[in-house]
Structures are given as structure tokens and as C-alpha cells.
Amino acid sequence: MSTTVTPSRPGPAPGLPRAGRTAQRRRGQRSRSDLLPALLFVGPATIGFLVFYVWPALRGVYYSFTDFSVLSPPTWVGTENYQDLIQDELVWNAFGVTAQYVLINIGAQTVLSLGLAVLMHRLTTSMAVRGALLLPFLVANVVVALTWFWMLDYQIGIVNGGLDWLGMDRIAFFGDSQWAIPTIAMINVWRHMGYTALLIFAGLQTIPTHLYEAASLDGSGEVRSFFTITLPLLRPVLAMVLVITVTGSFQIFDTVAVTTAGGPVNATRVVYYYIYELAFVRFDFGYASAISVVLFLVLASVAFAQIKLLRAGESDLS
Amino acid sequence: MAVLPVAADPTTVPRRRRLRRPSLGRTAAWVFMIASLLATLFPFYWMLRTALSNTRSLASNADSFLPADITLGAFERVLGLSTQAEAIAQGGSGASVNFWLYLKNSxxxxxxxxxxxxxxxxxxxxxxxxxxxxxxxxxxxxxxxxxxxxxxxxxxxxxxxxxxxxxxxxxxxxxxxxxxxxxxxxxxxxxxxxxxxxxxxxxxxxxxxxxxxxxxxxxxxxxxxxxxxxxxxxxxxxxxxxxxxxxxxxxxxxxxxxxxxxxxxxxxxxxxxDWAGLMAATLIAALPILILYLVLGRKIINSIGFSGIK
Known part of the structure; x- marks a missing residue:
């Protein structure tokens, strides 16, 4: 969650900040003496960075070329894991199921959040409304999953009770392989809808209100203003929201783990869950690592494609 | 910085005539908003309703919106405060669970x-x-x-x-x-x-x-x-x-x-x-965050923003 919260002022680029440069000049002879305190200040974080980010990332790549069961040291097998995974139907199934999940999840979530964000912007700015809509996002995935698991229960769940009352057939939301992925996707739409709406809402606030006033004077209605002003000007924000939500969506695990555990049959064996099973049930760390390398590459290309296609870096507002 | 600028109050924008005569679109917009709020909040009520129920009575009261056979038994059960016999009588599995310990660990x-x-x-x-x-x-x-x-x-x-x-x-x-x-x-x-x-x-x-x-x-x-x-x-x-x-x-x-x-x-x-026990446990897991949110909600809401993007 926290990775998407961005300080409003980006400040100078990650290069040498301007403030730093002038200060360096101003303080001249003092700069050298900063090295010792700097080491002290940045030390703990750097150790954490090296030990828990850099080193494992390198180890991960290395493991993917080995046969490694955790119990005995890894043995180098070259590209065998990668050759295997191309022929592993479960890998293809995992990526297929995950793609299906991402499409339903992101599709529904983006449309609903955009709608809610516009309503928060044009209809009511009530803090209570925003607070209520954000609520599901603050609760753990596991809690959300179990609550819906109960509400969607085939026998005595309230949702099936409602379907009954409407004269419709009961649905085995988690037990039917046709329904399992859409169900899990919609549960997470429920959890993330308000949060995503707030992200988009923040983007909406950067659109100058005089544009709407001018459009309104020219006789443009709300709907027309939405398509001619809101949507085009929101594009960069929407693009970033999509990059972040799609990346997050690919990492679906918690909901699957506590509800269907990959089933029925392989209907919900998403990539994360398959990696988890390979590593911690079958102790095939080498193979699991190879799949995570592939997942990383897929994620990076999807993010890159989105940024290119949606021209996320440019704004039409100028 | 991450705190968003205060939203320009939309009531100052000249589109007032709509307020007097609610248009179809505006009504539909409110309906959508209220439906979303209901869909967002209902599961929380349902957690509470189930947690206060007796698991054995849930099936026969499936269409009731009130707790079935209201009791605090589910909470006692997951906090390890009831005997095995009591737990089983109310639909628990009888296995020892101790959410006090897990709460402390969290x-x-x-x-x-x-x-x-x-x-x-x-x-x-x-x-x-x-x-x-x-x-x-x-x-x-x-x-x-x-x-x-x-x-x-x-x-x-x-x-x-x-x-x-x-x-x-x-x-x-x-x-x-x-x-x-x-x-x-x-x-x-x-x-x-x-x-x-x-x-x-x-x-x-x-x-x-x-x-x-x-x-x-x-x-x-x-x-x-x-x-x-x-x-x-x-x-x-x-x-x-x-x-x-x-x-x-x-x-x-x-x-x-x-x-x-x-x-x-x-x-x-x-x-x-044991649905009641499960919902009591989820409520215990969610409660500290919900309390934090009630106290500091504004800060959390304001911290979510995208104004960093040019």
C-alpha cells in the first residue's frame, strides 16, 4: 500500500539536488567532515538494503539456475529450469489464470473507481464518504477474503440467500471453476475500489476548475465535460494508477490462499500461489525461483508497455 | 506535502440550477454513490452480526438480518475463554485457539x-x-x-x-x-x-x-x-x-x-x-486497525494522493 503514496512535491530529480549543490558551495570546507556522520546515519538502512534487497535479488537469479531443495546446497543445472517451465502446463495455466484475474479485477475496478472519483469530485466532497469508501482497503486481505467466503457460502451465505429470494439459482462462487476467478477478482475490487478512487480523486483535483466553468458557460453538460475535459486531462494520473494497480493485481496470493487454495482443480492456481506451492510444499526452490524471474520480467514488460502506450510521462495540461 | 491541497469547494462552481431541480443524471449519480457505500459497509455489519451469533443457529436464521440466537460465545471461544464443551455446544471445533496470543504477536x-x-x-x-x-x-x-x-x-x-x-x-x-x-x-x-x-x-x-x-x-x-x-x-x-x-x-x-x-x-x-467463531476472529484481527482509523482517519485519507505526478 505504502508504495503508492507519493509526496506531493517531487523536489529535484534524484540526481544532485539543487539545494545540496549550493549548500556544498556555501559551506565549502565543511563538506568533507560530513562523511563520518553520513556513514553512521545511512549505515543501518544500507545494511538492510544490501542484505535484504540486493543480495537476495542476486541469489534469486542464481537459484533459478540450480536444483535446490533448501535441505541440501544448490547444484548448478544451467537453464534446465527454464526449459522445464516452457513445457510445464501448470506454468501456462498459472499465467493464464492470473491474466484472467488481472483483466477482470483491473477492468471492473478502474471503471468503478473512476465513477466514484468523479462523484467525489462533482457530487460531494464529504470526508465521511471518502473515509467509508477507503475502509475495506485498511483491513487485511485475509480478513476480507474470509468475510466474503462466509457471505458467498453456497448453503447459508447471505448472497446466495439473496439470489434465492430473487428467484435465481444459487451459485457455488468458490466451488465452480467458472466462477472462482471472477469471484476472487470481485472480492479484491471491493477491497481496492475506494482506495483507487481516492488516487484518481487526487488527480482530479489538479484539473483547474475554470475549465469546467468555461465549458458549463458554453453549454456543456456534466457528461460531455467528463469526456472532453476530465478524461483527457486525467490520462497521466490514470496511467500511473494503472501501472501500480496492475502490478499489484499480478501479485494476488492472500485471497486464494485462504479460500480456494488453488482449486477447484487448477482454476485459481495463480502464479504467486504456484510459486509458493513449488517452494514450500514441494521444496523445489530452483524451479520456483525460475518462475519468479519470469514473473518479474513479465511485470516489468507490462509496466513498460503501459507507460509507453498511455504516454504516462506527458501531460496535456499546459 | 503528501497532504493534499484542500479541495476547491464545488458548491462555488456555477452549476447551481441543477440543485433545485434534481435531474435524472444527478439522481442516478446519488443512487450509484449510495449503492457503493452500502456495498462497502454491509460486509462489516455482516461480520459483526455473525460474530454475535450462535453457529448452530445460523442455518435456520440465514435470512435474518439480526444476530441468530445472540451470544458472546464466539468471542469467548476464539479468545480461549470458554471450555471445550461450551465451544462445541455453540458450533466450535473444540480445538484450542488463543487469539489473545496472536493479537499480542501482531x-x-x-x-x-x-x-x-x-x-x-x-x-x-x-x-x-x-x-x-x-x-x-x-x-x-x-x-x-x-x-x-x-x-x-x-x-x-x-x-x-x-x-x-x-x-x-x-x-x-x-x-x-x-x-x-x-x-x-x-x-x-x-x-x-x-x-x-x-x-x-x-x-x-x-x-x-x-x-x-x-x-x-x-x-x-x-x-x-x-x-x-x-x-x-x-x-x-x-x-x-x-x-x-x-x-x-x-x-x-x-x-x-x-x-x-x-x-x-x-x-x-x-x-x-464455525462461522461465528471465524467472524469473531476476523473482527478481532480488524479491530485495532478500525480503531486507529476512527481516531486518525483524516490523516490516512489525506496521505493518499497522486499530486506528485506532473
Whole structure:
């Protein structure tokens, strides 16, 4: 969650900040003496960075070329894991199921959040409304999953009770392989809808209100203003929201783990869950690592494609 | 900074005539908004309603919106306060569960992670924002690059590392990977420290204060708003984390709430799960966050923004 919260002022680029440069000049002879305190200040974080980010990332790549069961040291097998995974139907199934999940999840979530964000912007700015809509996002995935698991229960769940009352057939939301992925996707739409709406809402606030006033004077209605002003000007924000939500969506695990555990049959064996099973049930760390390398590459290309296609870096507002 | 500018009050925008004569579109918009709010809030009510029910009475009261056979039995059961016979009488599995312990474990893990992470990241952010030293910008760039790495990529090797260190099923093992830094926190705090006027620090240093004292007595208090926002977000993230504690902390003595919930769910007998107990347990897991949200909600809501994008 926290990775998407961005300080409003980006400040100078990650290069040498301007403030730093002038200060360096101003303080001249003092700069050298900063090295010792700097080491002290940045030390703990750097150790954490090296030990828990850099080193494992390198180890991960290395493991993917080995046969490694955790119990005995890894043995180098070259590209065998990668050759295997191309022929592993479960890998293809995992990526297929995950793609299906991402499409339903992101599709529904983006449309609903955009709608809610516009309503928060044009209809009511009530803090209570925003607070209520954000609520599901603050609760753990596991809690959300179990609550819906109960509400969607085939026998005595309230949702099936409602379907009954409407004269419709009961649905085995988690037990039917046709329904399992859409169900899990919609549960997470429920959890993330308000949060995503707030992200988009923040983007909406950067659109100058005089544009709407001018459009309104020219006789443009709300709907027309939405398509001619809101949507085009929101594009960069929407693009970033999509990059972040799609990346997050690919990492679906918690909901699957506590509800269907990959089933029925392989209907919900998403990539994360398959990696988890390979590593911690079958102790095939080498193979699991190879799949995570592939997942990383897929994620990076999807993010890159989105940024290119949606021209996320440019704004039409100028 | 992460705090959004106050929204321009839309009631000042000239589109007032609609207010008097509600149009079809406006009515539809309200209907959609109210439906969304109901859909958002109803599951929380349903959790409470079920948690206050007797599991054995749920099936016969499936269409009632009130608790079935109202009782606090489910809470007593999951907190380990009722006898086995009492638990079974109300539809529990009879297995011993102790959510007090898991609650305590979650508190320890989330608190340690938050304090460590925020403090060490603040120190690093200060060095990146204020001190001049060779390699500073290269290291900062490296930190930021780590933001792009998906967690699963580092999780498997980190598990091996924690296992090799003999830290499986210890608090330290659960906490360690996030204790010293996350790239985001460093990035986030550096932005704020860059905005603090240098003159204030320099005055203190002329008075003989060392770097560390300046950091503790000037920088940290001056950034209390962003730091508390960050701490809040870190706390919630850590509280809700499931994947990592599932891997390294399954044993009961260090089991956190999310992991305990997953295990509780898988232990319930197929066919007749202890729904009331399960919902009581989820409510216990969610409650501290809900309380935090009630008290500090505005801060959380305001911290979510995208105004950083040009």
C-alpha cells in the first residue's frame, strides 16, 4: 500500500539536488567532515538494503539456475529450469489464470473507481464518504477474503440467500471453476475500489476548475465535460494508477490462499500461489525461483508497455 | 506535502440550477454513490452480526438480518475463554485457539517493524537530504531502483537466509527484512527533509550541537506530521501482512493474526465451519486497525494522493 503514496512535491530529480549543490558551495570546507556522520546515519538502512534487497535479488537469479531443495546446497543445472517451465502446463495455466484475474479485477475496478472519483469530485466532497469508501482497503486481505467466503457460502451465505429470494439459482462462487476467478477478482475490487478512487480523486483535483466553468458557460453538460475535459486531462494520473494497480493485481496470493487454495482443480492456481506451492510444499526452490524471474520480467514488460502506450510521462495540461 | 491541497469547494462552481431541480443524471449519480457505500459497509455489519451469533443457529436464521440466537460465545471461544464443551455446544471445533496470543504477536511484530523502519529510514533520509558525502546520489539511486523489485523475487532467498540464520519461528525472523529500510520510506522522508530550512540546523550547530543531536531534537520534531503519517501506513501494512509471516512464523508462539486466521479457517470441519467463531476472529484481527482509523482517519485519507505526478 505504502508504495503508492507519493509526496506531493517531487523536489529535484534524484540526481544532485539543487539545494545540496549550493549548500556544498556555501559551506565549502565543511563538506568533507560530513562523511563520518553520513556513514553512521545511512549505515543501518544500507545494511538492510544490501542484505535484504540486493543480495537476495542476486541469489534469486542464481537459484533459478540450480536444483535446490533448501535441505541440501544448490547444484548448478544451467537453464534446465527454464526449459522445464516452457513445457510445464501448470506454468501456462498459472499465467493464464492470473491474466484472467488481472483483466477482470483491473477492468471492473478502474471503471468503478473512476465513477466514484468523479462523484467525489462533482457530487460531494464529504470526508465521511471518502473515509467509508477507503475502509475495506485498511483491513487485511485475509480478513476480507474470509468475510466474503462466509457471505458467498453456497448453503447459508447471505448472497446466495439473496439470489434465492430473487428467484435465481444459487451459485457455488468458490466451488465452480467458472466462477472462482471472477469471484476472487470481485472480492479484491471491493477491497481496492475506494482506495483507487481516492488516487484518481487526487488527480482530479489538479484539473483547474475554470475549465469546467468555461465549458458549463458554453453549454456543456456534466457528461460531455467528463469526456472532453476530465478524461483527457486525467490520462497521466490514470496511467500511473494503472501501472501500480496492475502490478499489484499480478501479485494476488492472500485471497486464494485462504479460500480456494488453488482449486477447484487448477482454476485459481495463480502464479504467486504456484510459486509458493513449488517452494514450500514441494521444496523445489530452483524451479520456483525460475518462475519468479519470469514473473518479474513479465511485470516489468507490462509496466513498460503501459507507460509507453498511455504516454504516462506527458501531460496535456499546459 | 503528501497532504493534499484542500479541495476547491464545488458548491462555488456555477452549476447551481441543477440543485433545485434534481435531474435524472444527478439522481442516478446519488443512487450509484449510495449503492457503493452500502456495498462497502454491509460486509462489516455482516461480520459483526455473525460474530454475535450462535453457529448452530445460523442455518435456520440465514435470512435474518439480526444476530441468530445472540451470544458472546464466539468471542469467548476464539479468545480461549470458554471450555471445550461450551465451544462445541455453540458450533466450535473444540480445538484450542488463543487469539489473545496472536493479537499480542501482531502487536509486537507491527510495533517493532514500524519503530525500526521509520527511525532507520529517517536517519538514512537525513543523510541523503542534508549531508554531503561521496557516492550519496549513486546510493540513493540504487535505493530507488529497489522499489521496482516485486516482493516475491526477494522473498524466496530471504526465507533461505532467515532459515540459515536459524531465525525461523522467531519474532526477529519475521521482523528483520523490513526492520532496517524500505526504499519507499527513505524516498518519502527525504522529500520532506529537503524542505526544512537549513538555517535552523546551522544555528543549532553553531551552538555546538552534533549532527545526531540536531537530527533528534530539530529534524524529527519538525517532521512529526509526515513521520506519523508514514508510521501509520507502515503499521497498517505490517499488521495486514500475510505472505512473509506465513513463511517464517507458522509456529503458535510467534503466529500473527493473519496467519492464525488462515490456519483457523483450514482447521474448521468441512461442511459445518464455525462461522461465528471465524467472524469473531476476523473482527478481532480488524479491530485495532478500525480503531486507529476512527481516531486518525483524516490523516490516512489525506496521505493518499497522486499530486506528485506532473
Amino acid at each position: 502487536l509486537i511484530v507491527a510495533t517493532t517493524t514500524t519503530v525500526g523502519q521509520v527511525f532507520f529510514c529517517a536517519m538514512a533520509a537525513y543523510a541523503f537530504a542534508r549531508l554531503t558525502w561521496p557516492g550519496r546520489d549513486k546510493l540513493f539511486f540504487a535505493f530507488i531502483t529497489a522499489l521496482m523489485i516485486p516482493p516475491i523475487f526477494t522473498t524466496l532467498p530471504n526465507f533461505v537466509l532467515i532459515k540459515d540464520l536459524g531465525l525461523l519461528n522467531t519474532y526477529l525472523g519475521i521482523v528483520l527484512p523490513g526492520l532496517l529500510m524500505t526504499p519507499f520510506a527513505v524516498f518519502f522522508l527525504r522529500q520532506f527533509f529537503l524542505g526544512i530550512p537549513r538555517e535552523i540546523e546551522e544555528a543549532a550547530m553553531i551552538d555546538g550541537a552534533g549532527r545526531f543531536r540536531v537530527f533528534l531534537t530539530i529534524i524529527l520534531p519538525m517532521s512529526s506530521a509526515p513521520i506519523s503519517t508514514l508510521a501509520l501506513l507502515t503499521y497498517i501494512t505490517s499488521w495486514n501482512d500475510y505472505f512473509w509471516p506465513l513463511l517464517v512464523g507458522k509456529e503458535e508462539s510467534v503466529r500473527v493474526l493473519t496467519v492464525a486466521l488462515g490456519i483457523f479457517r483450514s482447521q474448521t470441519p468441512q461442511g459445518s465451519p
